[in-house]
Amino acid sequence: MSAKGKPFFLWRHLNKLRWLTLATVFSMLVLLPFLHVYQTYVAAHAYDLLAPQEKELYDTMETLTSPLVSDPAEDLDAIKGNTWSGNIFGLKLSDPLAAIGQMAAGRNLYTPFLLTALIPVLFSVLFGRFYCGWICPASFLYELNSNLAILLRRMGLHTGHRHLDKRFKYLVLAAGLVFSMVTGSIAVAAIYPPAVVGRELYYAIALGGFGAGSVFFVATLLFDLLVAQRGFCRYLCPGGALYSLLGRYRLLRIQRIVGNCNDCAKCNAVCEFGLDPLRDGFGQECNNCTACIAVCPTDALTFEIKLKDVGYQGPGHLGKRYQREHQATQGTEKAA
Amino acid sequence: MIQRRTVLQRLMYTLGLAVSSTLPYGFARLMTPDVKADPRTHLRPPGALKDEAAFNSACIGCGLCGEVCPPRCIKFYQREGGDRFNTPYIDPEQKACILCNKCMEVCPTEALTVTPRNDIDMGIAQIDRSACYPWVDRGICGACVSICPLGERAIGFKYWNQYKPVVKKECVGCGLCVEVCPHPSLPIRIVKRSEGTVTHHKL
Numbered sequence: 001m002s003a004k005g006k007p008f009f010l011w012r013h014l015n016k017l018r019w020l021t022l023a024t025v026f027s028m029l030v031l032l033p034f035l036h037v038y039q040t041y042v043a044a045h046a047y048d049l050l051a052p053q054e055k056e057l058y059d060t061m062e063t064l065t066s067p068l069v070s071d072p073a074e075d076l077d078a079i080k081g082n083t084w085s086g087n088i089f090g091l092k093l094s095d096p097l098a099a100i101g102q103m104a105a106g107r108n109l110y111t112p113f114l115l116t117a118l119i120p121v122l123f124s125v126l127f128g129r130f131y132c133g134w135i136c137p138a139s140f141l142y143e144l145n146s147n148l149a150i151l152l153r154r155m156g157l158h159t160g161h162r163h164l165d166k167r168f169k170y171l172v173l174a175a176g177l178v179f180s181m182v183t184g185s186i187a188v189a190a191i192y193p194p195a196v197v198g199r200e201l202y203y204a205i206a207l208g209g210f211g212a213g214s215v216f217f218v219a220t221l222l223f224d225l226l227v228a229q230r231g232f233c234r235y236l237c238p239g240g241a242l243y244s245l246l247g248r249y250r251l252l253r254i255q256r257i258v259g260n261c262n263d264c265a266k267c268n269a270v271c272e273f274g275l276d277p278l279r280d281g282f283g284q285e286c287n288n289c290t291a292c293i294a295v296c297p298t299d300a301l302t303f304e305i306k307l308k309d310v311g312y313q314g315p316g317h318l319g320k321r322y323q324r325e326h327q328a329t330q331g332t333e334k335a336a
Numbered sequence: 337m338i339q340r341r342t343v344l345q346r347l348m349y350t351l352g353l354a355v356s357s358t359l360p361y362g363f364a365r366l367m368t369p370d371v372k373a374d375p376r377t378h379l380r381p382p383g384a385l386k387d388e389a390a391f392n393s394a395c396i397g398c399g400l401c402g403e404v405c406p407p408r409c410i411k412f413y414q415r416e417g418g419d420r421f422n423t424p425y426i427d428p429e430q431k432a433c434i435l436c437n438k439c440m441e442v443c444p445t446e447a448l449t450v451t452p453r454n455d456i457d458m459g460i461a462q463i464d465r466s467a468c469y470p471w472v473d474r475g476i477c478g479a480c481v482s483i484c485p486l487g488e489r490a491i492g493f494k495y496w497n498q499y500k501p502v503v504k505k506e507c508v509g510c511g512l513c514v515e516v517c518p519h520p521s522l523p524i525r526i527v528k529r530s531e532g533t534v535t536h537h538k539l
Contacts, residue, residue, distance in 0.1 A: 032403065033403070036403050036404075036408075037408070039406065040405075040406055040407065040408050043406040043407075044406075044407075073406070077404060077438070077442075080400055080403050080404055080442060081398060081399070081400045081403060081442075082398065082399070084396065084397075084398045085396060085398035085400060085444045086398070086400065087400070087442065092444055094396075094398075094444055098396045098398070101396065102393070102394065102396050102445060105392075105393035105394075106390070106393040106394050107393075110394070110445060110446050112444075112446075113444050113445045113446070116444050180393075183419055184389050184392055184393040184419070185392040185393060185419040185420070185421065185423075186393070186395070186396055186397065189396055189397045189422065190397075190421060190422065195397070195398075198398075198399070199397065199398075199399050199412075199422065202399050202402065202403060203399075203412065206402070206403070206408065207402070207408075207411060207412070211412065211414045211422075212414045212415045212421075213422075
C-alpha cells in the first residue's frame with residue numbers, strides 16, 4: 001500500500017522553473033553578443049560615427065545595462081562565453097566534453113582547464129543528466145521543436161517515431177574522441193549542439209552571419225522532426241552520452257510511488273526522452289527534467305535520494321489492473 | 337531466420353539513403369568556389385601556441401577570445417579552414433589587434449597563453465620597398481609609424497624626416513600598420529618571423 005505520502009508540493013512546479021532556466025540561458029546567449037558589440041562601441045569612443053542602427057543598439061544596451069554597471073567596456077566582461085566554456089563573475093566553467101575532447105586531441109593534461117570542468121562534473125555525478133534538461137541551449141530549441149511536432153501531428157502530418165538503439169550515442173562519443181585523437185583537432189565540438197548553438201549565435205550577431213555549424217543544427221532539428229522525437233539527444237549526442245555515463249550512479253532520482261499510481265501512462269507520453277516512468281524505467285538517460293512529475297494527476301512521482309533505480313514495482317495501486325488482481329487474491333483468501 | 341530478400345532490401349534501402357543524403361553534399365562541394373584560407377594574411381591572436389597542430393588541439397572553439405576582443409578583430413575559421421575549423425584568426429587587413437591582452441586572459445585552455453607584450457610573436461611586419469609610397473618617392477606618409485603601439489622600438493624612419501618606414505626586430509606583428517596603410521596593394525604585411533627580412537636591412 002502507499003507507505004509514502006504525497007511528494008513535496010513544489011516539485012510539480014519545477015518544470016516551469018526548468019523552462020525558465022532554459023529560456024534564461026538561451027536569451028543570455030543571444031544577449032551576450034549584443035552586449036559585446038555594445039562594449040566595442042563604448043571602447044571606441046565614437047558614438048557620433050555610428051550608423052543609425054548601431055546607435056539604436058547602443059542606446060538599447062545602455063538602457064539595459066546602465067543600472068548594473070558603471071564602466072560598460074570593462075564591467076560587462078563579468079559574464080562572457082557560452083555553455084561550452086564561459087566565465088561568470090570570475091568563475092570559469094567548461095563543459096566536461098570540452099575537457100575530455102581537449103585531453104584526447106592534445107594528448108596532455110592541462111590542469112587549469114580541466115579544473116574548469118570540475119563543478120559541472122560534480123553536479124552531473126549528483127544530478128545525472130540535468131544539463132540536458134535544465135541548461136543546454138540546444139535543448140531549449142529541441143523541446144520547442146518537439147512541441148512543433150505535436151502541432152504538425154494535430155494538423156495531420158506525420159512526424160518520425162522511430163526507435164533506434166540508445167547505446168549508439170556512446171559509440172558516437174568514443175568515435176569522436178578517437179577521431180579527435182587522430183586528427184588533433186577537437187572533432188566533438190563540431191557535432192555537439194549546445195557548443196554549435198552558442199558559437200553560431202555569436203557568429204550571427206557579432207560577426208555578421210551564421211557559420212557552417214548552423215547547417216548542422218538545422219539538420220539535427222529535421223532529424224528530430226522526421227526520424228525520432230528528440231532523436232539527436234537520445235541517440236547521437238556525444239555530450240549526452242558523457243553526461244549519461246557520469247550520471248549513471250546519480251544521487252537524485254525520480255521514482256514512482258506505486259501506491260499513488262493509477263497506470264494512466266501520461267508520464268510515458270510526456271517524457272521527451274522516451275523513457276518508461278510507468279514501469280519504473282528511468283535509467284541513466286533520465287535528465288531529471290520533472291515533466292513527468294508535473295503531468296502526474298495522482299502525485300505518484302517524486303524525487304528520491306538513491307544510487308540505483310528500484311525495479312518494476314508492479315501495477316499502480318489506484319489502477320484497475322492492480323485492484324482486480326488484489327481483490328481476486330483477497331477473495332481467494334476469504335474463500336480459504 | 338531472415339530472408340535473403342529482406343536483407344538485400346534493407347541493404348539497398350540503406351545504400352539508397354546514404355547515397356541520396358551524400359549526393360547533395362557532393363554537389364554542394366563541387367559547386368562552391370574553392371576558398372582557401374590565406375595563411376600569409378591570417379594571423380593567430382597574440383600569445384597563441386607557436387605550433388599550429390598544438391594550437392588546433394588546444395583550442396576548444398568556444399569563441400571567448402572573440403567575445404572579449406574590444407576592436408572585434410578576432411574571427412573564426414569556417415569550413416575553408418579545414419582542421420582549423422572554429423579556431424580564431426585575425427585578418428589585419430580588415431581589423432587589427434590592439435594588444436590589449438584580453439583574449440589571452442580569457443582563454444580557458446593553453447591555446448592563448450598570457451604573454452608579456454614584448455614577447456608576443458604574431459609575426460613581423462614586412463615592407464615591400466618597391467611599392468610603399470615614400471620608398472618609391474611618391475610622397476610622404478608615415479601612417480604605419482604613427483599607429484604602431486610599440487612606437488620607435490618596432491618601426492621607424494630610415495633617416496630622420498624622410499618617411500621611409502623601416503621595421504625593427506622588436507615588432508610583434510599586431511598588424512595595425514597593415515590596417516592603416518593607405519596604399520591599395522598594402523605594401524606592408526605581416527609575415528612569419530623567420531620569413532622577415534628585417535635583419536638584412538640597416539637603418
